Amino acid sequence: MSEVLLAADWYARHGKMPRLYVPVVVTPGSELTLPDGPARHVTRVLRMGEGAPLVVFDGSGQEAGVRLTEVSRKQATVTVEAVWPGSGESPLAVHLGQAISKGDRMDYAIQKAVELGVAAITPLYTERGDVRLKGDREDKKLAHWQAVAASACEQSGRAVVPPVNPPMTLTSWLGERHEALRLMLHLATDHPFDSKQRPETAALLIGPEGGLGDADVDAALAAEFTPLTLGPRVLRTETAPLVALTLLQHHFGDL
Incomplete structure (x- = not known):
């Protein structure tokens, strides 16, 4: 499956969801502990629990579909399920x-x-x-x-x-x-x-x-x-x- 179709399929299965800026390199199958800011937003503002899907992007053009695997008062951990190149950049x-x-x-x-x-x-x-x-x-x-x-x-x-x-x-x-x-x-x-x-x-x-x-x-x-x-x-x-x-x-x- 192409990277574009991979992104479309992941969005189709999970629908609209939060996008968070997480400036780290991610690879499919890896685990990632969210930085303090995004972790607080996910757990205290959005009140998302284990198993919830979301999208993270690294700020340099890469996006990833991830799923919360561990949520506590101190941290939030996600598993990377899919990675694809982001879109939305202007040709100008x-x-x-x-x-x-x-x-x-x-x-x-x-x-x-x-x-x-x-x-x-x-x-x-x-x-x-x-x-x-x-x-x-x-x-x-x-x-x-x-x-x-x-x-x-x-x-x-x-x-x-x-x-x-x-x-x-x-x-x-x-x-x-x-x-x-x-x-x-x-x-x-x-x-x-x-x-x-x-x-x-x-x-x-x-x-x-x-x-x-x-x-x-x-x-x-x-x-x-x-x-x-x-x-x-x-x-x-x-x-x-x-x-x-x-x-x-x-x-x-x-x-």
Whole structure:
């Protein structure tokens, strides 16, 4: 049986079930002790018992159908019944450069970007951005954002967890860009979304509340980014990537 048919057969026999991110390599027939986070979710939140089926994915593209074989207050053990390559990845690899925003706005932008198939996310320090993270605070935020991305993969059916890179300045990020299509959302333009090329890679720049500053715009233009408007209404910084990514996936991806 092919790997695709194996996955379809396993899902058909067990129906809809929870998906958990477990970043370890699994092989058919092996036993796996779930990490503390997934174990707590299975036993205390979902209240699943021995014999219950679920799906785990390793974050790099592999999925596995497993069954709970031991459940206790301290740990949960599963047996791997089937392994197959995951699906749900877009043919368009988009690298999102997102200006860091306050509170839950950044979480929302990351969550929705992952649901829409983004390949990588880099939080950016921009001219008008008023968030500056240092030391332990930056490390904690980065770990939190990566957890948001993993959770979005669990929900959306993706088996690859896109990296949330350490925050960097916009200038540094622009210097690393080599994508075939490079777009920045910018209010002071009337350039609509009408690209005729069909790229395999794209970079998308989203500014902070209030938009990109003049110096940021000039730097992006020098890096061959095309200014883009999404229409006459001003979108919030966490809404803009959702709309732009939807358009990109519709035109060049799999929506």
